Amino acid sequence: MNVPSMLKVQRLTKTYPTAAGPLTVLHEVAFDLAAGATLAIVGPSGSGKTTLLGLCAGLDRPSTGEVILAGESIGALSEDARALVRNRHVGFVFQNFQLIPTLTALENVLVPVELRGEGGAAAEAEARGLLARVGLGERCDHYPVQLSGGEQQRVALARAFMNRPKILFCDEPTGNLDGDTAHAMVELIFGLNREKQTTLVLVTHDLELAARCQRVIRLRSGAVVSDEKTVVTEGTER
Amino acid sequence: MSFILKMAWRDSRASRRRLVLFSFSVVLGIAALVAIGSLGANLERAIDDQAKGLLGADLVLSGRAPLSDAAQRQVAAVGGERAAEISFSSMMSFPAAKDLTRLVNVRAVEGRFPFYGDFVTVPADAPARLRAGGNVVIVEETLLRQFDTPVGGTVRLGATTFTVVGALQKYPGESSALSATIAPRALIPQAALAATGLAERNVLIRHRTMLRLPAGTEPWLVERELRAALRGEGVGFETVAERRRNLGRALENVENFLGLVGFIALFLGAIGVASAIHVYVRQKIATVAVLRCLGASARQSFAVYLVQGLAIGLIGAALGALLGLGVAFAMPRLLADVLPFQVDFFVSWPAVARGMGAGLVISLLFTLLPLLAVRRVSPLVALRSAAADEGSGRDPWRIAIGVFIAVAVAGFAIWQTGKVRDGLGFAAVLAAGFGILALVAKFTAWAARRWLPRGWPYVVRQGIANLHRPNNRTVLLLLSLGLGTFLILTLLLTRSTLLKEIEFSGGGGRPNLLLFDIQDDQVEGLVQTLTAAGAPLLVQAPIVTMKIATVKGRPVEELIRRTRAAGEGRDAEKGRRGDTVKETDAKKGPAGDRLPGWTLRREYRSTYRAALTNTERLVSGKFTGEVAPGEAVIPISIEEGLFKEMGLALGDEMEWDVQGVLLRTRIGSVRAVEWRRLEPNFFVVFPLGVLEPAPKFHVAAVRADDSAHSARVQRAVVAAYPNVTAIDLALVLETVDGIFSKVALVIGLMSAFTVVTGLIVLAGAVLTGRFQRLRETVLLRTLGATRRQLLQIQVVEYAILGALAAVVGGGLALAGNALLAHFVFRITPAVPGLLLAASIVAVSLVTVLTGLLTSRGVTNHPPLEVLRQET
Incomplete structure (x- = not known):
């Protein structure tokens, strides 16, 4: 059976103007990711990983090239139209959690659906369920500042799944966490991803984490140096 | 949503x-x-x-002369009830206060006025006792208090001693406080006036006839009829509607x-x-x-x-x-x-x-x-x-x-x-202040980045660097503090400019006591009295009252009619547009057919002399000091402001009605006059050889050493010449200060609103800065900075911002005050160095204090707590 494409990137280039002339941080990157697949983007600092993630998620516009997300070319869309695409199809997990400090854990999780005007009792029950799923059922009314780093990242994960995204973008999701917490977080990401049948794009330095994805793209100086399918280790993906 | x-x-x-x-x-x-x-x-x-x-009557007729018999008949024909009042300024002396004197506004009344409104006295039956006649007087309450004179005591007006039958608290349509300050009132029965000897020698008398019209009569209709009937009598009319x-x-x-x-x-x-x-x-x-x-x-x-x-x-x-x-x-x-x-x-x-x-x-x-x-x-x-x-x-x-x-x-x-012009002017001044402050702020930030000496201590460099680093508040704080300083200082400077001006007018050996209503036959004796009292005469001028009869061949009535017609036309138009009628006098093109009403209607008090005085300067033409008897067209000198207002030119002819005698003149010269001095100054000066035979009185100016001396001189003058009236500079100062203190409450309240707003803005700005700076302060602490160093950094930053805002705001206020003084008050601006310096120091200190107070706690915040925070 032919699996449809969830994310298609074609000849993607990003250049920034600087005082010393244009600076190309991403050069002619191309790949195609099937729905439900998992992809890790790895590379040293400054290789363009985060820029690529931002472009794929529609957070920025490419200088040239095209990004087709869930069948929709997002490069030409206005910022507000891209926001709509993100709200419909995309979930995010950031390295520094990015919870809204003035909202409780529950309210943070509810934001994506409330933005669509779909709040209410059912949404709240679902959000509570997600928080329970990440082990924070008792912490719904806590503010980010009252939570540890690992707990904040779990709230962020619950929020990322709240709008039932087709694709989840994670930017160094364990970068700010200690070993045990990071391990638990990874299990949650892959577990939820499998449960919700979401496509996963993960930016990381951690090669062990990258190895858990079905495919790994290596970047160096803004260009793809390798694009490999991995053999997912038995037992690691439960 | x-x-x-x-x-x-x-x-x-x-x-x-x-x-x-x-x-x-x-x-x-x-x-x-x-x-x-x-x-x-x-x-x-x-x-x-x-x-x-507000008016106390339905219609009031007023003029410099009593109504003629014909006019009296016309007014009587209207019906209703009538009352009359003769008012003028005179000196009142108080035996209870060692014969001290004070300028008062004498009202000799006849009839049951006021017909409407409150006439409040203590005791309440004083108006009835006044109407009963005799040598009785109702005097402004504050004046009685000031001169220790009780009800039942006596005061003297001219040659008559009056018994005080009441203290005046309220008179219809007049502000008690302002009347008491500017010209305290003294009401006497009209029948008692003649015996004082004041009325017949006073040229500044004002006659009023107050009417209560029969029920159902429209005041404006009566006004229109009487206006037409009494044309040329020099009678002014006022109705309730007009007063309102x-x-x-x-x-x-x-x-x-x-x-x-x-x-x-x-x-x-x-x-x-x-x-x-x-x-x-x-x-x-x-x-x-x-x-x-x-x-x-x-x-x-x-x-x-x-x-x-x-x-x-x-x-x-x-x-x-x-x-x-x-x-x-x-x-x-x-x-x-x-x-x-x-x-x-x-x-x-x-x-x-x-x-x-x-x-x-x-x-x-x-x-x-x-x-x-x-x-x-x-x-x-x-x-x-x-x-x-x-x-x-x-x-x-x-x-x-x-x-x-x-x-x-x-x-x-x-x-x-x-007014569009005034509104735009106000907005432009605000915008200019805004622009200048923004420029200074930008320059400060730029200069701090460019010229920060590396050799300076770390805390100073860090404090100065805060002026230009990302997220700096230099522009915002300079704007709010500078603008606040500018506005508040402008108010203070304007006040001191006005007061200084009055003080200056009597400084440096200049006259500070003005005597007027001096009759021809009193001049010689008065000079002796003044010399004996130790205040020799400094200036003396004869005054002849006159009115304009024609301007450039056009009768004044015709010009007034044109002016009124133009004004009414505009009023009607404004009325149709629903605007508020603000100014009925025509504005004043030099065309000559729409002259400002006041220039045409006023009674001119002109003088004659051979030369310019030291308060005058020739602007154009040639000043003629004397003419030969029988000169057909007299060359006169006219004051610059009036010359411009009336749109006149050198050589233009004017005809004057000098108490019934017509006099042809032409404008020979234009003078700039320094009005602010307490000296006799004139719109129109005639040469010698023309007005000498006309009925006239004199004004004189002397200098008293102090207030006690001034009181002695006034007492001596009033004792010898009861009709002579005196105004001393202290009284003018007291009056202006009195008015200031009465309105100071309101203006002070408004200024306080601005000042407190400025402080709230400052506190708000510093508080918002506190949140902004908390993180970096904590980082510095983490890296080993002591609390003392952190405090010093803040003091440097706030002191620079406060001082800059104060200096620029002060500079702007100086400019604003100079502009107001020049264009609005037409006087020299005062530059009170002490006030400026004190303000600059105060603003800097308040900035540093508010800054430190609102950022207290920043330096002893536990670093970990802040480092963990998301915001």
């Missing part, structure tokens, strides 16, 4: 106290507008309710002026809100970026913060309205003495709505400017905070809102002043 409201509410959780603090910035401005608007509405209603009492209009107009002017002062407070507050929101928005960028990542549109994110901005405006407007109503409630009580009628408080909802509306619009416009940044926050910031600075390009909305603010400010100023 529900998401926006919900998010706005939730997002404000951590900062509600701060948001309410932001709203305080506009509270006082809105309170000022609401208070002034409400007071205006209360006054208007009071004027309407007590209209008849004049009073309304005067109060409207005051209301407009105070409105502008209130608006300054609002403007300053709005800048405060804008600067606070600017910082607030910067702190919210991460949240906005996350919202954008999660799918919020630019409009949604913007709306979340717009709702918060609106809430700030609404809270400010509601608190301001409450405070404003409180002030409006208290004002009629505080001003009871100054106002010529009783004012009862009521809530004027239109005034409340206007004040709140203006406040809301201005604060919202100023809030929009920094809020626009929210629309341009990139979701990429969630991934990389550096992306926050990548938003580039001009935002057309910013320019549009900037223009809108300028239009709103100018529009409000025009609405308040009622």
Whole structure:
């Protein structure tokens, strides 16, 4: 059976103007990711990983090239139209959690659906369920500042799944966490991803984490140096 | 929508106290507008309710001469009831106070006036005793108190001793406090006037006839008939409607002026809100970026913060309205003495709505400017905070809102002043102040970056570097502090300019005691009396009263008719447009057919002499000191201002009616006159050889060493020549100071609103800065900086900002004061160095103190707590 494409990137280039002339941080990157697949983007600092993630998620516009997300070319869309695409199809997990400090854990999780005007009792029950799923059922009314780093990242994960995204973008999701917490977080990401049948794009330095994805793209100086399918280790993906 | 409201509410959780603090910035401005608007509405209603009492009669006729027999008959034919009054200024002496003298306004009354309104005396039966006749007097209560004279005591006017039968508290249509300050009143029966010997020798007498018309008679109809019948008699008319209009107009002017002062407070507050929101928005960028990542549109994110901005405006407007109503409630009580009628408080909802509306619009416009940044926050910031600075390009909305603010400010100023030119002038001065401060701020930040000496101590360098580093508040603080300093200092400087001017006019050996009403036959004796009293005569001038008969061959009646017709035409047009009628006198083109009414109607008191005095300067033409007898056309010298107002040219002919004798003259020269000196100055000066035979009186000016000497001189003069009236500089100062102290309450209150607003803005700016700086202070502490070093860094930063704001604001205030002095008051501006220096030091100190007070706690915050925080 032919699996449809969830994310298609074609000849993607990003250049920034600087005082010393244009600076190309991403050069002619191309790949195609099937729905439900998992992809890790790895590379040293400054290789363009985060820029690529931002472009794929529609957070920025490419200088040239095209990004087709869930069948929709997002490069030409206005910022507000891209926001709509993100709200419909995309979930995010950031390295520094990015919870809204003035909202409780529950309210943070509810934001994506409330933005669509779909709040209410059912949404709240679902959000509570997600928080329970990440082990924070008792912490719904806590503010980010009252939570540890690992707990904040779990709230962020619950929020990322709240709008039932087709694709989840994670930017160094364990970068700010200690070993045990990071391990638990990874299990949650892959577990939820499998449960919700979401496509996963993960930016990381951690090669062990990258190895858990079905495919790994290596970047160096803004260009793809390798694009490999991995053999997912038995037992690691439960 | 529900998401926006919900998010706005939730997002404000951590900062509600701060948001309410932001709203305080506009509270006082809105309170000022609401208070002034409400007071205006209360006054208007009071004027309407007590209209008849304002005049005390249905119609009042007044003139310099008594009504002729024919005129008396015409007036009698109208019917109703009549009363008459002869008033003039004279010296009253008080035996109870060692014969000290004081200039009073004598009213010799006849009949049952006032017909309407309150005539309040202590005891209450004094008016009846006055009407019963005899040598009795009702004297202004404050004057009796001042000269230790009780009811039942005696005072002297001219040759007569009067028994005081009552203390005057209230007279219809007149402000007790102002009358008591400027010209305290003394009412005597008209029958007792002749014996005083004052009336026949006084040329500044004013005759009034007051009418109570028969029921059903329209005052304006009677006025029209009598005007036509008494043309040429030099009679002025006043009806209740006219008095009401004049009073309304005067109060409207005051209301407009105070409105502008209130608006300054609002403007300053709005800048405060804008600067606070600017910082607030910067702190919210991460949240906005996350919202954008999660799918919020630019409009949604913007709306979340717009709702918060609106809430700030609404809270400010509601608190301001409450405070404003409180002030409006208290004002009629505080001003009871100054106002010529009783004012009862009521809530004027239109005034409340206007004040709140203006406040809301201005604060919202100023809030929009920094809020626009929210629309341009990139979701990429969630991934990389550096992306926050990548938003580039001009935002057309910013320019549009900037223009809108300028239009709103100018529009409000025009609405308040009622004049496009004045409104635009006010807005331009504000804009210039704004622009200069912004430029200075930018320059300061640039200079701090460029010229910071590396050898200076670390804390000084760090403090100065705070002026230019990212997220600095140099521009915002300089704007709010500098503008506040500018406005407050301008008020203070203007006051000292006015007072200094009066003091100066009597300084340096110049005359400080003016004597007038001196008759021809009294001059010689008076000179001896003055010399004996140790105050030799410095200046003496004969005065001949006259009126204009023709200008360039056109009879004055014709010119007045044209002026009135032009004025009425405009009034009618204004009435159709629904505007307030503000000025009926024509404005004054040099065309000559629409001359200002006052120049045509007034009684000129002219002099004659051979040369210019030291208070005059020849501007053009040739001053003629003497003419041969029988000269057909007399060359006269005219004062520069009048010359311009009347649109005259050298050589133009004017004919003068010198107490019945017509005199042809031509303009031979134009003089600039230094009016501010307490010396006899004149619009028109004749050469010798013309006016000598005319009926005349004299004025003289002398210099007294001190107030005791001045009192001695006055006592000696009044004892010898009871008809001679004296005004000394101390009295003028006392009068001006009296008026100042009466209105100081209101102006002081408005200034206080501005001052306190400035302080709130400062505290708000420093507080918002506190949140901004907390993190870096903590980092410095983490890296080993001591509390003392951190404090020193803050002191350096705030001291530089405070001193700069004070110096620039002070410079602007000096310029503003100079402009006001030159264009409005036409005097030399005072530069009180001590006041300026004290203000600069005070503003710097207050800045440092407020800065340190509001940032206290920053230096001893546990670093870990801050480092863990998301904001």
